[in-house]
Amino acid sequence: MDKIVALSKRRGLIFPASEIYGGIANTYDYGHYGVLLKRNVVDAWWDAMLQERDDVVALDSAIIQHPKTWEASGHLAGFTDPLVDCKTCKRRFRADHLDEARADADAHPDVRCGRRPSRLPGETDECELTEPRAFNLMFETSVGPVKDTGSTVFLRPETAQGIFLDFKTVLTFARRRPPFGIAQVGKSFRNEITPGNFIFRTLEFEQMEMEFFVPPEQAADWYAHWKQARMDWYAELGIRPDHLRLRDHDPDELSHYSSGTADVEYLFPMGWSELEGIANRGDFDLTAHAAASGKDLEVVEPDGRRYVPHVIEPAAGVGRSLLAFLADAYDEEAVEGESRTVLKLHPRLSPVKVAVLPLVRKDGQPELAREIHATLKRRMQAEYDEGGSIGKRYRRQDEIGTPWCVTIDHETLQDRTVTVRDRDTLAQERVAIDALPELLSARLAAPWRSPKLLED
Numbered sequence: 001m002d003k004i005v006a007l008s009k010r011r012g013l014i015f016p017a018s019e020i021y022g023g024i025a026n027t028y029d030y031g032h033y034g035v036l037l038k039r040n041v042v043d044a045w046w047d048a049m050l051q052e053r054d055d056v057v058a059l060d061s062a063i064i065q066h067p068k069t070w071e072a073s074g075h076l077a078g079f080t081d082p083l084v085d086c087k088t089c090k091r092r093f094r095a096d097h098l099d100e101a102r103a104d105a106d107a108h109p110d111v112r113c114g115r116r117p118s119r120l121p122g123e124t125d126e127c128e129l130t131e132p133r134a135f136n137l138m139f140e141t142s143v144g145p146v147k148d149t150g151s152t153v154f155l156r157p158e159t160a161q162g163i164f165l166d167f168k169t170v171l172t173f174a175r176r177r178p179p180f181g182i183a184q185v186g187k188s189f190r191n192e193i194t195p196g197n198f199i200f201r202t203l204e205f206e207q208m209e210m211e212f213f214v215p216p217e218q219a220a221d222w223y224a225h226w227k228q229a230r231m232d233w234y235a236e237l238g239i240r241p242d243h244l245r246l247r248d249h250d251p252d253e254l255s256h257y258s259s260g261t262a263d264v265e266y267l268f269p270m271g272w273s274e275l276e277g278i279a280n281r282g283d284f285d286l287t288a289h290a291a292a293s294g295k296d297l298e299v300v301e302p303d304g305r306r307y308v309p310h311v312i313e314p315a316a317g318v319g320r321s322l323l324a325f326l327a328d329a330y331d332e333e334a335v336e337g338e339s340r341t342v343l344k345l346h347p348r349l350s351p352v353k354v355a356v357l358p359l360v361r362k363d364g365q366p367e368l369a370r371e372i373h374a375t376l377k378r379r380m381q382a383e384y385d386e387g388g389s390i391g392k393r394y395r396r397q398d399e400i401g402t403p404w405c406v407t408i409d410h411e412t413l414q415d416r417t418v419t420v421r422d423r424d425t426l427a428q429e430r431v432a433i434d435a436l437p438e439l440l441s442a443r444l445a446a447p448w449r450s451p452k453l454l455e456d
Contacts, residue, residue, distance in 0.1 A: 001269040004326055005198050007341060011400050013037065013326075013351075014199060026192070026202050033400050036351035036381060038206075041322050042185055044348060045208045048233050049183045056181035056210060057174045061162025063187060064143070064153050069161050072292035073285065075138060075154075082132040086121050089113055093121055137190045155189040160313060163211045164285045168297055178299055178309045179222060181212035185318070197270055199319040206318035213299075213309035216283070219259075222312045223280040227262050230276055230314050234264065234321075238346035238450045239328050243267040244275075257284030264316075266324040275324055276316035283308040325349055329401060331452060335426065343401030344424055344451055347444050350401045353380040354440055357393050359409040361386050369408045372418070372433060376406075379437050380444060398423060404440060424451040 008014040012031035016023040030038055049056045070076040084093045093111055101111045101120055113119050113127055122129045139155040156162065163182045170182055189204050214222045231246055249261040260280040265272045286308050290297040298306045329343040347353060356373040358365035366386055376382040383402070385393050390407065397405055407419040417430045420439070431439060 001198060001327075003332075003341075004269070004323075004330055007330070007343075007399060008034070008198075008326070011396075013400070027204065028199055028202065033351040037325075037345075037349060037401075038318060038322055040349045040351070041318060041325065042206075042208065044237060045185070045233075045316070045321075046183075048229075049181070049210055055176070055179060056183050056212075057170060057176065059163060059166060059170060059182050059184045060186060061159065061166060061184060063156050063189075064141075065156060065162060065165065067153055068292055069165060069289075070138065070154055072288045073161050073164075074288070075157060075161075076136075084121070084132050085130040086113065087128040087130065088126050091121070098122075137192065139189045139191055157190050158188050158315070159184055159186045159207045159209045160211060160285070160315065163209070164289055164311075167211075167213065167286060168295070171299070177301070179212065179214040179218060181210045183208075183210040185209075197268070199323050200268065200270075200273065202319060207315060208318055208321070209313065209315040211281075212312040212314075214312060216307060216310045219280055219282070219310040219312065223260055223278070226312050226314050227278050230264055230278055230316070234266075234275065234324070237325065237349060238344075238448060239266065239324060240450055240453055243328060245272070255279070257282055266327075268324065268327055273320075275320055276314060279313045279315070281311040281313050283310050285311060328450065328452070340395055340398055342398040342423065345401040345403075346448050346450075347403045348448075350403055351381065352383045352397070352400060352402045353444060354404045354406060355383045355385050355393070355397045355402050356406045357390060357408070358386050359390055359407055363410065364413060365408050365410075368412060372406065372408065372436065375437060376440065379441055394421065404443070406436065 009016075011033060013034035014028050014030055017027040017029045018024050046058075050058060067076075082096055084098060085091075086093070091113070097111050098121060111120065113121050113123070119127075121127055138157050141153055141155065142151040143153050144151045163184060167182070170176075174180075185206065185208050187204055188207050192201055192203060212222060212226065227246060231244065234244055235241055243266055245265050247263050247265050249258075249263070254261055258279050259282055262278050263274040264276040264278070266275045286297045289295075290308070298308055300306050325345060326343065329345040331342050331344055332339060333342070334340075343350075354376055356369050356376065358369040369386070370384060373382055373384040383397075385396070387393070388396075394405060401423070403423045405421040405423075407421065409419065411430075412418050412433070416433045418433060418436065419428050420431050420436075421428045
């Protein structure tokens, strides 16, 4: 994980927010390449939900919803963690995580005293812990110029509730009937007590969430469908199958409204952890909002049958997905006696698809390279780079995961061919300039498997 964090900062993918002021706990900014990578992850999710299906529609609901939303959903009363403070080091811990760390030394490595030598909180006489108390995870703010009890609102802790509030409206204008889904991507906010592990758990995070509304009798079948579909999505984008698993929740883990929940888990550097949750939420949400609002949220079929749909929810975090793709792609290997660090990302996810590199900055090579770059950029994310030796430029592109480099040299000026270098195999071939756009477009669209599968 330390190597991934260092690479992310060195190459401007992801770095601490507010760093000139010393940072703020577990908030991060995305640089140029990080923005491109994140956008590609989100685009791949939208493609799976919208482009490849005809039973899901899109939505972008508000971050601040009516306060009664969170009463009806149960978040205001029940969305809490048990909090423990250390009076000495001033750190804050979840009481349940502390109990688990005491039982298992490898559990929750971030639950450690802030003083050296670092130990479990409460292990020394100097470490005085408060009694556990309930701590609501929602961020509270106010609407209007004067703060009073009537103006209190919350930043949403999940994107799902906005979908439920808009269900009847979308049902009307989208001309859909169950089974169908409503998908959205957006920011959520949780005042996490024990954030940690880079972007795995942050105070503000982006969710890719879809609520699939089905007739009650079809819920079990659609639950099975979406569990498999979401596993397949990660595998198709290059995650090694032996680093993925689907774990069904035990009965004592289930939320009170859930008849079944499963997590897609990935073998992160810190161990197996949740990537995405797929839940059979039943009719809890629509029923709760109908009761609280007084609005009818039933579906009326043409034959007159009335019912409240059941909901299957696949919910993924953009940051966690991005971190899994980074972890699975990260590699170090020896090339001609030297070590290189490389991100072997699926080309669809790579921030830059092709880098165009003039061998030297003279003899007309930069001018021709600029022309090639302008042509390729119409087809895909391309980058022009002329700074430093060609070897250093190759390494720079390897570290941001660029699958192909196009090098312009003296021979290019004579026969209008260039060298195309493959990131994963390091193979180089001469290609005519005119053939480049179609060649690279075809490679980008071709099926891809992680080269680390062969290494393993």
